[in-house]
Amino acid sequence: MKKLSYDVVIVGSGAGGGTVAQQLSPLCRQGARIAVLEKGPRLQDHEFTGRELEMAQALYEDGGGFLTADGTMTLAFGSCYGGSTAVYTGTSMLPPERIIRHWNVPGLEHADLEARARKFMVENNVHLVEDDAINQNNRLFVEGCRRLGYRVEQFPVNIKGCRGSSLCNLGCPNQAKQGTDRVQLPRAEQNGVEVITRCEVRTIGERTLEARVHAKPAGAKGLPSPWEPGEYQIEAKLIVLCAGAINTPALLLRSGMGPKLPRLGQGFTCHPAFIMVAEHAQPITNFVGHPKSYYLDEFAASDRYVLETCMYFPFITAKSMAGFGAEHSAFMRAYPRLQMILVLGCDDVIPYNRVEIDASGKPVVYYRFTPELIRGLIRGAIASARIFFAAGAQRVHMPVARNTTIEARDAGRLDQIAGEAEFRPGKVPVSAAHLQGGCAMGSDLSNSVTDAYGQVHGMPWLFVADASLFPNSLEINPYLTIMSLADRVSERVAQALSPAHLVAQPNL
Amino acid sequence: MVIGMPAAPDAESTLAPLRPVFRAVVTTVVPEASDLDEQGWRELEAISESLLRDRPAALKRQLQMFLRAIQWLPVIRYARPFTSLKPAARTRVLAHLQNDPIQVIRVGFWGLRTIVLAGYYGRPEAGRALGYAASPQGWEARR
Numbered sequence: 129m130k131k132l133s134y135d136v137v138i139v140g141s142g143a144g145g146g147t148v149a150q151q152l153s154p155l156c157r158q159g160a161r162i163a164v165l166e167k168g169p170r171l172q173d174h175e176f177t178g179r180e181l182e183m184a185q186a187l188y189e190d191g192g193g194f195l196t197a198d199g200t201m202t203l204a205f206g207s208c209y210g211g212s213t214a215v216y217t218g219t220s221m222l223p224p225e226r227i228i229r230h231w232n233v234p235g236l237e238h239a240d241l242e243a244r245a246r247k248f249m250v251e252n253n254v255h256l257v258e259d260d261a262i263n264q265n266n267r268l269f270v271e272g273c274r275r276l277g278y279r280v281e282q283f284p285v286n287i288k289g290c291r292g293s294s295l296c297n298l299g300c301p302n303q304a305k306q307g308t309d310r311v312q313l314p315r316a317e318q319n320g321v322e323v324i325t326r327c328e329v330r331t332i333g334e335r336t337l338e339a340r341v342h343a344k345p346a347g348a349k350g351l352p353s354p355w356e357p358g359e360y361q362i363e364a365k366l367i368v369l370c371a372g373a374i375n376t377p378a379l380l381l382r383s384g385m386g387p388k389l390p391r392l393g394q395g396f397t398c399h400p401a402f403i404m405v406a407e408h409a410q411p412i413t414n415f416v417g418h419p420k421s422y423y424l425d426e427f428a429a430s431d432r433y434v435l436e437t438c439m440y441f442p443f444i445t446a447k448s449m450a451g452f453g454a455e456h457s458a459f460m461r462a463y464p465r466l467q468m469i470l471v472l473g474c475d476d477v478i479p480y481n482r483v484e485i486d487a488s489g490k491p492v493v494y495y496r497f498t499p500e501l502i503r504g505l506i507r508g509a510i511a512s513a514r515i516f517f518a519a520g521a522q523r524v525h526m527p528v529a530r531n532t533t534i535e536a537r538d539a540g541r542l543d544q545i546a547g548e549a550e551f552r553p554g555k556v557p558v559s560a561a562h563l564q565g566g567c568a569m570g571s572d573l574s575n576s577v578t579d580a581y582g583q584v585h586g587m588p589w590l591f592v593a594d595a596s597l598f599p600n601s602l603e604i605n606p607y608l609t610i611m612s613l614a615d616r617v618s619e620r621v622a623q624a625l626s627p628a629h630l631v632a633q634p635n636l
Numbered sequence: 637m638v639i640g641m642p643a644a645p646d647a648e649s650t651l652a653p654l655r656p657v658f659r660a661v662v663t664t665v666v667p668e669a670s671d672l673d674e675q676g677w678r679e680l681e682a683i684s685e686s687l688l689r690d691r692p693a694a695l696k697r698q699l700q701m702f703l704r705a706i707q708w709l710p711v712i713r714y715a716r717p718f719t720s721l722k723p724a725a726r727t728r729v730l731a732h733l734q735n736d737p738i739q740v741i742r743v744g745f746w747g748l749r750t751i752v753l754a755g756y757y758g759r760p761e762a763g764r765a766l767g768y769a770a771s772p773q774g775w776e777a778r779r
Contacts, residue, residue, distance in 0.1 A: 178772050181683065181758045191687070193750075199743040261775070292774030301772035415770040416778055442768050443757040447750055452665040452734070453727050460757070463766040554742030555734055 142211020144594035145370030146308020151618035156320030169350025210309025235580035263417030272519035377566035378491035406516035432504030684755035
């Protein structure tokens with residue numbers, strides 16, 4: 129086993145890890161040794177081909193097929209240099225005041241989070257997509273919403289030089305999306321931070337980590353790890369966990385910290401979602417242009433759902449529609465005429481929904497759909513169908529109806545067609561990509577794992593800086609909020625790492 | 637698992653021992669698959685197999701058991717196995733699994749359906765046939 133030592137080791141390179149790496153990186157000039165350990169690979173620019181299955185395999189955990197314990201929901205999250213910031217659509221939302229107030233974490237103020245988020249909006253070139261670059265899939269959503277009197281809003285996105293490939297979820301082939309893989313991590317590396325890919329942290333102990341560097345598989349995308357394949361023991365004065373809402377709690381559980389942290393793994397939420405698909409009479413621009421430009425959240429507080437525009441690739445589209453056979457194929461054959469909406473349910477923390485580990489230490493997510501969540505998803509599905517028909521769709525695929533194809537003539541009786549009884553886990557294809565909780569912030573061990581600055585209770589050498597900090601659902605895309613929290617954590621880490629404690633010893 | 641790697645030899649394959657029933661399920665889930673030539677089938681099966689390659693052995697055994705159940709359970713109602721049924725009867729069998737009151741059966745069918753859809757729609761040719769033509773050049777490719 130090889131032994132190395134650092135001042136700070138950051139586990140994970142997504143919105144949290146990339147931010148912490150950048151914010152701490154000036155300390156490298158004072159002699160600090162900082163490393164980011166990332167489980168996934170680092171792809172070269174030419175390897176982003178936009179081909180569906182090969183990119184999903186290269187960039188996502190389990191190729192995008194990570195399932196909850198009972199197999200009823202797919203959880204999609206990145207496992208690569210840049211983490212999920214490499215594979216999402218770039219939507220960049222300010223932390224909502226209503227939610228931060230509801231979280232009620234002592235020492236965490238909305239104004240502070242918002243100020244930090246605005247800083248990263250500038251850094252990541254967040255702006256609204258220009259009107260002439262909006263495709264018809266998005267325009268039809270706006271038209272439908274406006275005809276119904278809904279308050280539709282445009283997503284700010286973190287893109288620069290976007291060519292409209294529509295391939296955001298497969299990693300931008302034009303390097304236009306300004307995730308941590310394009311902004312924060314390269315800057316951190318310029319300042320002296322080391323980023324070690326294909327490095328899986330197995331366990332942590334007090335100021336130590338056990339990690340395994342994997343060889344690049346034959347035929348796989350990405351660069352080999354900068355370190356030789358093998359087992360490593362790494363000493364670190366401070367450890368910052370940014371492995372995400374599933375892998376951060378799982379790492380702590382694997383490291384035997386469950387008994388010391390009774391809330392560890394608890395409080396998992398994820399905005400469960402399914403897609404609605406509508407067929408128009410004429411082809412529309414849908415697989416060109418930015419795929420996710422608008423949203424509708426005016427019913428989030430009252431009816432517990434949010435709608436977003438979306439457009440997926442052939443396999444994911446097929447998988448995300450319910451049913452099979454002739455009806456399913458008919459929608460697929462209409463692909464150039466399809467409009468899509470993503471229905472996201474606003475879930476709340478419940479005791480059952482949690483992250484645990486199995487006998488081999490792999491994460492297991494237990495998730496149950498509550499009646500309130502199901503009601504929210506049904507209301508969202510009905511609202512989506514209304515928007516489709518208001519925008520001129522001929523027929524709609526409704527996954528929560530007995531007969532999933534709804535013709536325009538039935539638009540007036542959607543309330544009778546869609547129902548909670550038709551929401552059968554395992555039949556309705558539900559997925560989630562906003563994974564949150566598991567190491568919640570709070571005041572003490574009875575209600576949380578960390579304090580408001582991500583320091584794990586009772587362990588001054590250990591911090592968390594990712595979406596696992598969320599004490600409850602954020603109800604919007606979490607990326608900017610994660611960066612804001614990671615920024616706060618970075619300040620606390622920097623304070624803990626006073627220059628007098630820095631020992632610059634080269635690793636041999 | 638690496639997409640595009642050569643298909644596993646039949647001895648290591650999860651699906652090859654049950655190829656006739658797997659193909660019958662595929663043509664029921666995606667009727668257009670009936671038009672595939674042997675090369676198309678091989679491509680589809682290689683993709684489906686590649687999704688299974690790194691999965692636990694227990695899961696692969698469960699999938700094989702599920703396929704065997706699909707093949708032989710229809711004997712009770714239709715007096716013939718799944719592969720000998722007409723398309724409408726095959727559809728009824730799979731629809732029953734999809735809507736089964738027991739969640740684990742619905743989940744099992746959902747998993748099988750996912751493997752089938754990945755195999756069929758994961759082929760570049762299937763995307764082209766649908767008219768899907770996303771390009772890294774984006775808007776420029778449309779002009």
